[in-house]
Amino acid sequence: MRVxxxxxxxxxxxxxxxxxxxxxxxTFGNAAGVVLGPGAxxxxxxxxxxxxxxxxxxxxxxxxxxxxxxxVDALAALVEKTGADAVLFAAxxxxxxxxxxxxxxxxxGLNWDLTDLALVDGELIGKRxxxxxxxxxxxxxxGSPRIGLVRxxxxxxxxxxxxxxxxxxxxxxxxFSALATLIEQTQEESSxxxxxxxxxxxxxxxxxxxxxxxxxxxxxxAALGGAVAATRAVVDAGWYPYSTQxxxxxxxVSPKLYIACGISGAIQHKVGMQGSGTIIAINKDPNAxxxxxxxxxxxxxxxxxxxxxxxxxxxxxx
Amino acid sequence: xxxxxCVKQVPDATVHKRIDPATKRLDRSGEATLNPTxxxxxxxxxxxxxxxxxxxxxVSLGPAKATDSLRKAxxxxxxxxxxxxxxxxxxxxxxxxxxxxxxxxxxxxxxxVLFGQASSDGxxxxxxxxxxxxxxxxxxxxxxxxxxxxxxxxxKRQTEHGYDVISAPLPAVIGVSDAINEPRYPSLxxxxxxxxxxxxxxxxxxxxxxPGAAGEAGSETTVLELGSPPSRGDQIKIEDxxxxxxxxxxxxxxxxxx
Numbered sequence: 001m002r003v004x005x006x007x008x009x010x011x012x013x014x015x016x017x018x019x020x021x022x023x024x025x026x027t028f029g030n031a032a033g034v035v036l037g038p039g040a041x042x043x044x045x046x047x048x049x050x051x052x053x054x055x056x057x058x059x060x061x062x063x064x065x066x067x068x069x070x071x072v073d074a075l076a077a078l079v080e081k082t083g084a085d086a087v088l089f090a091a092x093x094x095x096x097x098x099x100x101x102x103x104x105x106x107x108x109g110l111n112w113d114l115t116d117l118a119l120v121d122g123e124l125i126g127k128r129x130x131x132x133x134x135x136x137x138x139x140x141x142x143g144s145p146r147i148g149l150v151r152x153x154x155x156x157x158x159x160x161x162x163x164x165x166x167x168x169x170x171x172x173x174x175x176f177s178a179l180a181t182l183i184e185q186t187q188e189e190s191s192x193x194x195x196x197x198x199x200x201x202x203x204x205x206x207x208x209x210x211x212x213x214x215x216x217x218x219x220x221x222a223a224l225g226g227a228v229a230a231t232r233a234v235v236d237a238g239w240y241p242y243s244t245q246x247x248x249x250x251x252x253v254s255p256k257l258y259i260a261c262g263i264s265g266a267i268q269h270k271v272g273m274q275g276s277g278t279i280i281a282i283n284k285d286p287n288a289x290x291x292x293x294x295x296x297x298x299x300x301x302x303x304x305x306x307x308x309x310x311x312x313x314x315x316x317x318x
Numbered sequence: 319x320x321x322x323x324c325v326k327q328v329p330d331a332t333v334h335k336r337i338d339p340a341t342k343r344l345d346r347s348g349e350a351t352l353n354p355t356x357x358x359x360x361x362x363x364x365x366x367x368x369x370x371x372x373x374x375x376x377v378s379l380g381p382a383k384a385t386d387s388l389r390k391a392x393x394x395x396x397x398x399x400x401x402x403x404x405x406x407x408x409x410x411x412x413x414x415x416x417x418x419x420x421x422x423x424x425x426x427x428x429x430x431v432l433f434g435q436a437s438s439d440g441x442x443x444x445x446x447x448x449x450x451x452x453x454x455x456x457x458x459x460x461x462x463x464x465x466x467x468x469x470x471x472x473x474k475r476q477t478e479h480g481y482d483v484i485s486a487p488l489p490a491v492i493g494v495s496d497a498i499n500e501p502r503y504p505s506l507x508x509x510x511x512x513x514x515x516x517x518x519x520x521x522x523x524x525x526x527x528x529p530g531a532a533g534e535a536g537s538e539t540t541v542l543e544l545g546s547p548p549s550r551g552d553q554i555k556i557e558d559x560x561x562x563x564x565x566x567x568x569x570x571x572x573x574x575x576x
Contacts, residue, residue: 010479066477067484068459072451093477097459100444103413104451109538110412112442129547131335131344131439138543149444179456180490183472184483200575224576236462236476236497249460249478257575267441278575279550280566287331295550296569300558308563313576316567 004084007033017090019050020155026051028119037063048164055164068097069177076105077171086146099149109141112149132289152271200226201255207262211239216306223313247272261302265290319372321363322428325356327384328439342541352387356434357501364395373397392512393504404522406529411537420452421525429488435496446493456486459493
């Protein structure tokens with residue numbers, strides 16, 4: 001199985017997600033990394049230390065900004081050149097769009113949200129939790145190339161200390177691929193105590209109803225000695241800072257105790273907190289998906305329960 | 319401005335979703351609803367139309383009964399709906415679905431195509447990228463705020479590293495985030511009016527899509543087996559009767575989490 005692994009990079013570093021997928025792909029035989037964008041050749045060489053025997057690099061300026069469509073052009077050209085059997089991606093905002101565009105371009109199958117991969121009798125099989133993770137589906141592909149998007153954090157990178165042969169490649173861009181342009185990019189700096197180090201996290205979602213309600217969570221977190229986190233929906237709505245966001249486009253956390261308040265439990269949030277020790281979910285909607293993956297489900301109004309809990313914790317600790 | 323919104327009927331949140339072990343497809347027989355995050359896309363389309371004039375067309379692929387769900391978006395204010403419904407399209411994966419939707423969208427030739435965040439059943443959050451590639455149009459995904467000017471569109475979206483502002487000329491394909499707006503509730507007048515709005519049903523043949531290009535025949539992925547995910551263990555269920563806070567504290571202390 002000749003596998004290409006898309007290696008995303010940011011500020012001169014290969015991202016952990018792609019290196020994790022590379023580590024898995026290396027167990028199937030000859031895995032190759034793919035690095036795109038100016039500086040790709042230097043970065044591609046580093047893939048060898050994480051299990052790649054080969055690394056393909058394209059330094060084209062059309063790949064300077066993190067937009068998906070020129071990357072589809074580049075990967076389509078590379079699949080044609082190499083005859084790859086599979087192209088694997090670690091899920092990200094960029095990678096999801098690239099993978100789906102590539103599937104459409106090559107008339108190839110895409111399986112997403114994979115939490116494991118295996119080679120069974122020479123055939124690639126993916127494990128995909130579906131329907132709010134209530135069922136675990138074995139998925140396959142009918143033909144080549146097999147395109148797979150791996151769930152965030154599914155595989156850890158493994159440093160093998162090997163080296164990869166770097167090969168440069170070129171591609172011809174489609175005219176529609178360059179139409180979307182990046183006109184501004186803002187980096188978010190983290191500030192305040194890090195949610196990644198907290199042993200207890202009190203997290204809030206849209207069910208809080210208003211940004212002001214975060215003060216309820218801050219008081220509870222203070223009483224518990226923990227930190228406050230938020231979902232993408234409320235961060236995007238400007239209710240709470242980006243540095244506190246848990247989930248696919250935010251941080252992965254695994255505290256001893258995670259108290260989810262007014263969080264519906266979208267998969268993008270779940271992937272960032274499912275490693276937590278004990279998960280308590282408070283939500284007024286008994287059908288909220290988060291109740292499918294918590295240890296203690298509390299159906300009720302968080303605006304009543306949280307302040308009461310804060311008082312009880314304070315008097316218990318006094 | 320002609321805006322097409324791709325929407326999907328999904329099992330209602332109250333339905334226990336299951337995959338039929340015989341067909342290995344999602345059981346769609348129960349109560350169904352319009353995919354919740356598609357409402358954000360419909361809302362955004364209506365706001366653009368209200369500001370600039372034009373038409374909002376719903377485009378969907380699904381069983382014949384999906385017309386019931388489409389009516390909800392018509393009640394919100396969409397002008398008409400196009401449902402591609404064909405037994406030969408059932409069981410389409412991403413590839414089959416994007417071929418059918420792209421054909422329906424080519425027929426509409428909209429200036430702007432909008433998608434919602436993700437379907438609550440498939441949860442792929444990738445369809446827009448596949449459709450955009452087929453339409454050979456620029457695409458912006460995960461857009462949390464959108465501005466439309468003469469001939470171009472600009473979206474702000476969150477990534478793992480912060481925020482990107484991306485611009486593209488029309489026609490373009492946009493995937494909106496569920497943070498973009500708060501969908502309106504249909505008014506009584508809207509609900510009454512929806513019944514007389516045009517709903518068109520199309521077959522694959524109407525769109526010139528070969529039967530082998532959609533459905534299971536046109537899909538490149540397969541479902542091999544169904545299993546149970548690893549369990550988190552027994553769940554303790556609490557319904558708040560005023561004592562939930564005390565019960566939570568007791569459990570937290572019992573588990574030595576403080």
